[in-house]
Amino acid sequence: MEKRGTAQAQLGQFAEAIDSWDKALEFKSDDREIWYNRGLALVNLKRLEEAIASWDKTVQLQPDNTEAWYNKAVALKKLKRYAEAIASYDKIIALKPDDPNLYYQKACVYAQEKQADYQKNSPEAQATSATNAIENLKKAIELDPKKYLKMCKNDSKLHTIQKDVRFFALFQGKQ
Known part of the structure; x- marks a missing residue:
C-alpha cells in the first residue's frame, strides 16, 4: 500500500494516494515517511489542517525532520496561524542554525x-x-x-x- 500511495501521488492522484497510505498506516502507524508524504498529498488537495496533523505525527516520530517542520510552518502561515508558524521555524532553526x-x-x-x-x-x-x-x-x-x-x-x-x-x-x- 505504501508504494501504491507513492505511485498514485506521482501521478497526481492525491486522494487515492491518501487512501492507500491510510491503509498502510493501519499496519505501520509509526512510519514517519508515510505520515510525511500523506501531508504533502493533503496540501495538494488544499487540506492544510489535515496536512499539519500528518506532519505533527511525522515530527513526533522523528523530531529532527526539518522538512516536516518546514512544511508545517508554511501551512500554518497560509492559515494565518503566525505564532505557531514561528514556533515551527524556531524548531528548524535549532536544528539548522x-x-x-x-x-x-x-x-x-x-x-x-x-x-x-x-x-x-x-x-x-x-x-x-x-x-x-x-x-x-x-x-x-x-x-x-x-x-x-x-x-x-x-x-x-x-x-x-x-x-x-x-x-x-x-x-x-x-x-
Missing part, C-alpha cells in the same frame, strides 16, 4: 503578523512584529548578504516593514 532561508522565512511571517496586528489596531504588537522581522532579516543577511539583501528589497511579503528606518539600515554600507 546556519540556514539563512529559515531566518528569512521567519521574518516574512513576522511581517505578515504585523499586517494582521495593524488590522486589529494593535500598535504595540505591530512594533514587536516589525522588530522581530528585522532581527531575522539581519540574521539572514549576515549568513548570505548577496542573496538576501536583494530579496529584501523586492519581496512584497515584507511591504509592512519596508518603510521602517531599521529596514533601510540593513542596506547601509552593503551595496
